[in-house]
Amino acid sequence: MPDDMPDDESKITRRRFLKNMAQSAAIIAIPGFPPGTTVDEILQWNFKEMTPEEKREAVERLERRYREQFKKDVTVRTTPAREDVLFGYALNIKKCIGCRRCVYACMKENNQSRDPQIQWIRVLEFEDGTMNLEESEHYYRPKEVPEKGHYYMPVQCQQCENPPCVKVCPVQATWKEPDGIIVVDYNWCIGCRFCISACPYWARRFNWAVPHLPADELNTSTHYLGNRPRMKGVVEKCTFCIQRTREKGGRYPACLEACPVGARKFGNLLDPNSEIRKVIEKKRVFRLKEELNTEPKFFYFMD
Amino acid sequence: MKLIDFVIGFVKLALKGSPRYYAWIGALLVLMLLGAYTYIYQWMNGLILTGMRDQVSWGFYIANFTFLVGVAAAAVMIVIPAYIYNYKLFKEITIIGELLAASAIIMVLTFVVADLGRPDRFLHLMPLVGTPNFPRSILTWDVIVLNGYLILNIIIPGYVLYKAFNGEKLNRKYFLPIVFLSIPWAISIHTVTAFLYGGLGARPFWNTAVMAPRFLASAFTAGPALIIIVAQVIRRYTNFDIKDRAIFKLSEIVAIAMVVNLFLFGSEIYTIMYSATSHVASLEYLFVGLHENTKLVMWTWLSLILDITAFILLLYPKTRKNFKTLTLACIFAFLGVWIEKGMGLVIPGFIPTPLGEVWEYWPTFPEAVISLAVWALGFFVYTIILKVAISIETGEFRKQLCMDECESEAKSREH
Numbered sequence: 200m201p202d203d204m205p206d207d208e209s210k211i212t213r214r215r216f217l218k219n220m221a222q223s224a225a226i227i228a229i230p231g232f233p234p235g236t237t238v239d240e241i242l243q244w245n246f247k248e249m250t251p252e253e254k255r256e257a258v259e260r261l262e263r264r265y266r267e268q269f270k271k272d273v274t275v276r277t278t279p280a281r282e283d284v285l286f287g288y289a290l291n292i293k294k295c296i297g298c299r300r301c302v303y304a305c306m307k308e309n310n311q312s313r314d315p316q317i318q319w320i321r322v323l324e325f326e327d328g329t330m331n332l333e334e335s336e337h338y339y340r341p342k343e344v345p346e347k348g349h350y351y352m353p354v355q356c357q358q359c360e361n362p363p364c365v366k367v368c369p370v371q372a373t374w375k376e377p378d379g380i381i382v383v384d385y386n387w388c389i390g391c392r393f394c395i396s397a398c399p400y401w402a403r404r405f406n407w408a409v410p411h412l413p414a415d416e417l418n419t420s421t422h423y424l425g426n427r428p429r430m431k432g433v434v435e436k437c438t439f440c441i442q443r444t445r446e447k448g449g450r451y452p453a454c455l456e457a458c459p460v461g462a463r464k465f466g467n468l469l470d471p472n473s474e475i476r477k478v479i480e481k482k483r484v485f486r487l488k489e490e491l492n493t494e495p496k497f498f499y500f501m502d
Numbered sequence: 503m504k505l506i507d508f509v510i511g512f513v514k515l516a517l518k519g520s521p522r523y524y525a526w527i528g529a530l531l532v533l534m535l536l537g538a539y540t541y542i543y544q545w546m547n548g549l550i551l552t553g554m555r556d557q558v559s560w561g562f563y564i565a566n567f568t569f570l571v572g573v574a575a576a577a578v579m580i581v582i583p584a585y586i587y588n589y590k591l592f593k594e595i596t597i598i599g600e601l602l603a604a605s606a607i608i609m610v611l612t613f614v615v616a617d618l619g620r621p622d623r624f625l626h627l628m629p630l631v632g633t634p635n636f637p638r639s640i641l642t643w644d645v646i647v648l649n650g651y652l653i654l655n656i657i658i659p660g661y662v663l664y665k666a667f668n669g670e671k672l673n674r675k676y677f678l679p680i681v682f683l684s685i686p687w688a689i690s691i692h693t694v695t696a697f698l699y700g701g702l703g704a705r706p707f708w709n710t711a712v713m714a715p716r717f718l719a720s721a722f723t724a725g726p727a728l729i730i731i732v733a734q735v736i737r738r739y740t741n742f743d744i745k746d747r748a749i750f751k752l753s754e755i756v757a758i759a760m761v762v763n764l765f766l767f768g769s770e771i772y773t774i775m776y777s778a779t780s781h782v783a784s785l786e787y788l789f790v791g792l793h794e795n796t797k798l799v800m801w802t803w804l805s806l807i808l809d810i811t812a813f814i815l816l817l818y819p820k821t822r823k824n825f826k827t828l829t830l831a832c833i834f835a836f837l838g839v840w841i842e843k844g845m846g847l848v849i850p851g852f853i854p855t856p857l858g859e860v861w862e863y864w865p866t867f868p869e870a871v872i873s874l875a876v877w878a879l880g881f882f883v884y885t886i887i888l889k890v891a892i893s894i895e896t897g898e899f900r901k902q903l904c905m906d907e908c909e910s911e912a913k914s915r916e917h
Contacts, residue, residue, distance in 0.1 A: 231545050231622075241622070245633045315550065321857060332858030333780060354857060363704060369641035370626040371633045387633075389626055390549075390619015393641055395559040399704035401857040405559060405619065408550035431548040432619025491703045 233409075233430050235267035246384040246423060247374055257386075258423065265428060269414040277423045278445045280378035286439050286496065287379075287468040288452075289478040290353060293501040294462035297322055297344040297351030304457030305355075308440060309426040310418050312410030319404065319437040320355040320454060355454070356381060356402035356437035357487060357495030364394035364403060373434070378445070379468075379496050380438050382424035388433040395434065399488050400495075403436045439465070468496065508667050515890040515899055522739075523889065530882040537875015540868045541616065549619060552869040557861035558852040562869050563617035565844035566876070567610055569724070571695045572717060572843060574606035574651065576725015578688035579755050585681050591748040597659050597891055598736070599729055603688070604655040605884035607648060612876045640697050647690045654684045659887075663894050692717045705851045707784035710773075716766040717843070722759035724839035726752045727812075727832035732888075734829065742892045753828055756835055757816035764809060767842070784850035787860075795862040798849060801841050808838030 229236055240260050244253060258275045265273035302320045311317040323335035327348050335352075345351065362381050365373050372387040373394055395403045409431040421427040422442035429435055440452035444465070450456075455463040466475035475498075478484065482500040519527075544551045554561040577599035584592035615621045626632035627645055636642040658680060665672050696717035699708035730752050733744045774785050786792050788802045815821045815831035822828055854860045865873070893899040 245626070248633065323857065331780065332856075333783060333854055335858050337857070337859050363702070367639050367641060367702075369635050369639045369645065370623075371635045372626070387623070387626055388620065389623045391614075391617070391641065392559045392619070393639075393698070395556065396851070397702050397704055399856045401556075401855050401859075404556050406548065407552075407555060408548040434619075 233264065233268060235264035237264075240264070240386065243386060245371060245387045247371065254423075261423070261427065268428070269412075269417050271414055271417060271419055273417070273419045273421060273427070275421050275423050275427050276442065276446075278441075280376050280380075280445065282377075283467075283469050284378045285468040286358065286444060287466060287475045287479075287498065288358070288439065288496065289464040289475055289482075289484065289498040289500055291462040291464075291502065292350060292352050292499050294460045295322075295351045295353060295458075296460055296462075297324055297339070297346075297349070298459060300457045300459060301353055301454035301463070304453045305437070307416070308418055308443075308453035309438075310412055310421065310428050311404075311435075312406060312408070312412060312429070313416065314411040315408050317404045317406070317410070317435070319402070319435075320353050321401065322351055322353045324349050324351055352499065353454075354400055354402070354487070355497070356439075357400050357493065357497040358437075358439060360494035360496060361492055363397040363399065363491075363493060367393045367397045369393065376424070376441075380424075380441055381436065382438055382441065383434055383436060384424065385427070385429050385433045385435065390432040390434065392434065399491050399493060403434050405434050406431045504668055505664070508664050511667060511899065511903055512663075512890050514903055515893055516886045518902055519889065523885075526885065527882065530878040530885070533878035534875050534882065537872050537878065540871045540875070544616075544868060544872065545621075549617075551866060553864050553866045555861070555863075557855050557859055558849060558863035560617070560848055560852070561863055562845070562865040562873050563613045565848045566873055567613040567617070568695060568847060569840050569844040570606045570610045570613065570880075571648070571692055572721030572839070573725045573728060574603045574610060574655075575688045575692040575718070575721045576729070577603035577655065578685050579722050579726050579759075580729070580752070581681060581685055581688075583751070585678070586685075589751070591745050591751065595729075595733065595744055595748055597662060597895065598732060598888065599725075600655050600659040600684075601887050601891060602725070602729060602732070602884060604652060604659070605880045605887070607652040607655065607691075608883055609876050609880035610648060611652070612879060613873070616872050616876060640694065640701055643694045644691075644698060647687065647694050651684075651687050651691050654680065654687055658684060659891065663891055666894050667899065689718065692721050699847070699851065702851075704856050706781040708847075708851045710770060712766050712770055716763065716770070719759050719763035719766055720839045720843045723756055723763050724836050724843070726756045726759070727835040727839075730756070730832045731829060731836075734825065736888070736892060740892050741896050741898065743896075749828075750823055753816055753822050753831070756832065757813060757822070760809060760813045760816065760835055763839070764813065783854050787853045788846060788850050792853060793860050795853070795860055797862055797864055798845060802846055805838045805841035805846060808834040809842065812838060 228234070229241075232241070237260060239256070243257055246254070246257070249257065254277050258277060261275045262273055265271070265275075299322050302318050302322060305319050306317070309319065311319065321337060323332070323337060324339040324346070325335050327350060339346070358379055358381055360379065362375055365375055365381060369391060370387060370389055372389065373381060373383045375381050390405070392405055395405060406429055410429050412428055417428070418426060420442060422445070425438045425441035443450040444452060451465050455465050464474050464478050466473035468475060470476065478500055479498060482502070484498040484500040486495045486498055552561060580592050580596050580599040583589035584596050615624070618624065627634055627642065634642045634645070661677060662672065693714045696714035699705070700710060700713035702708055730749055733749055736742050737744050771785065774782055783792055787795065788798055791799045812831045812834035815827050815834070821831070849863055852863070893902055
């Protein structure tokens with residue numbers, strides 16, 4: 200439905216109802232909510248179904264709240280998916296040295312809670328000759344990587360074409376965008392964690408505590424559906440750095456930029472000349488757990 | 503108005519009771535207050551207060567939720583013989599089952615709220631004010647069937663009691679269809695709850711077709727077992743007439759359900775063990791522990807021993823018809839299924855994680871306190887509505903409310 204079309208009656212009623220509610224009560228300090236949370240924010244609608252006007256208001260509210268919270272100007276964008284773009288990722292497991300620079304670059308870029316620490320990328324260490332996940336080492340700590348006789352496989356959200364996490368969400372707080380990125384509306388998620396149970400790649404994280412993010416570590420360039428600071432009790436995940444990759448002349452995801460050995464490739468799967476298409480055509484690629492029919496857009500390959 | 507009189511009468515009857523009644527209700531209230539206090543703490547700090555983390559993201563709350571859905575569904579084991587087979591002895595005690603169902607669903611819903619990261623946003627589940635993902639998300643189905651079942655189990659006993667309170671006959675034209683509707687509805691709540699787990703390809707331990715049948719079998723074990731215990735308490739403390747034969751018939755149901763439950767569990771174990779794929783890991787965690795993580799092992803074996811002992815005690819007529827051994831068997835069956843359909847079902851689904859990590863969960867103290875409080879809430883509700891229901895059913899409410907005498911007294915005063 201085009202955004203400027205009038206919605207069905209129910210939503211108009213709801214919107215009016217919420218507006219009236221908001222005007223009659225402008226509480227600021229509500230126990231258990233981030234400082235600066237307004238009643239308008241609590242009562243706002245699912246992002247997916249907001250009108251452009253509502254989106255603008257929601258963004259303004261958030262920017263105001265973040266300013267109060269972090270004493271810094273934060274930009275929250277709502278840049279939509281570009282046409283004829285379907286993002287894909289490829290990772291060369293022959294090159295990966297398991298240094299985990301991607302893990303920390305991702306944290307820095309995406310404003311994850313530092314305490315408790317939330318990481319979107321998990322790097323698995325395998326002994327040569329096996330790819331049995333149950334034999335992988337998650338907490339390897341050698342003096343130096345790569346360890347002899349081992350190889351590494353970073354795992355993050357596989358941005359499935361057929362995402363089991365989206366199917367199970369009872370409130371449509373998570374969905375697949377037209378460019379293939381699976382996003383979460385942190386203001387709509389009820390925190391039931393069904394999506395965490397449904398994800399075969401263990402790619403989703405929950406804010407078990409009030410996220411702690413020091414203001415001097417805050418990335419102020421954010422996207423509504425991506426790296427804007429989160430609140431407790433909601434699920435989050437990798438978005439292929441939606442705040443970077445969707446912008447004009449888009450930047451690569453932070454994990455790709457951080458990789459010291461160039462193991463990571465990213466691009467538009469619909470563009471026949473893109474690097475990602477070249478990788479898929481020229482290299483031997485595979486995807487994790489293909490038997491589950493999730494159709495990941497995250498490919499692993501070897502030279 | 504008659505309905506208002508009924509409600510006022512209900513409240514009056516609930517407030518009247520023996521010292522033992524007050525002590526029990528008071529103790530439950532204390533537990534509930536402790537839980538509420540702890541819950542405020544959880545709300546302020548987040549679910550970090552629990553033992554759950556990203557590796558095991560559902561725990562004790564969801565375990566109890568799952569088990570209690572079964573207890574709620576079990577009322578149907580009285581309703582079916584009573585209304586489909588016209589088994590008279592059960593007709594008199596259906597209300598015990600229906601009120602148990604209502605109380606269990608209240609616990610079920612409270613456990614879900616306790617587990618939600620953002621309980622403040624529960625309206626997002628509702629049509630019009632939210633965006634329910636219906637019919638795609640099986641969880642929205644669960645919301646519908648659970649709340650519908652709660653409503654059915656308030657309407658049915660509520661109507662029966664209302665009519666009895668006013669000394670009127672039931673209108674069977676409206677009453678019977680609703681009772682019959684409650685039968686498939688009871689099956690649906692536990693089926694849909696099983697489907698929450700069974701539909702997840704990411705979790706091989708849950709992704710099995712036998713999940714729903716197993717859920718139902720275990721429900722029809724634990725639920726009627728609890729009803730047998732409750733029936734004996736009622737017989738001891740009230741004049742409500744429950745025949746021995748009704749209790750023995752119920753115990754046969756528990757025995758049959760238990761053997762079906764054990765059979766289905768055995769089929770599951772065989773399939774996993776004999777094919778011996780990597781999916782055996784979760785079962786290994788349950789029965790022997792995985793990589794030195796053994797917190798559930800003792801409980802798994804305990805649950806199996808309880809289940810089997812209960813079955814043996816219920817199998818032999820001599821022990822089945824002896825109230826001491828019968829009660830013991832029912833306690834065993836209830837606890838056995840609580841372990842097996844609670845922690846024993848939920849936790850191994852997460853171990854190992856989809857990326858092969860083995861991380862062990864155990865509930866924390868606050869988690870246990872909140873859970874205990876939810877149980878207390880259930881028993882609180884059940885005690886009160888059962889007490890009122892029984893005094894209405896036995897006709898004692900007239901005496902307790904001094905309805906006739908007081909009325910005539912008032913009238914005589916007017917004259």
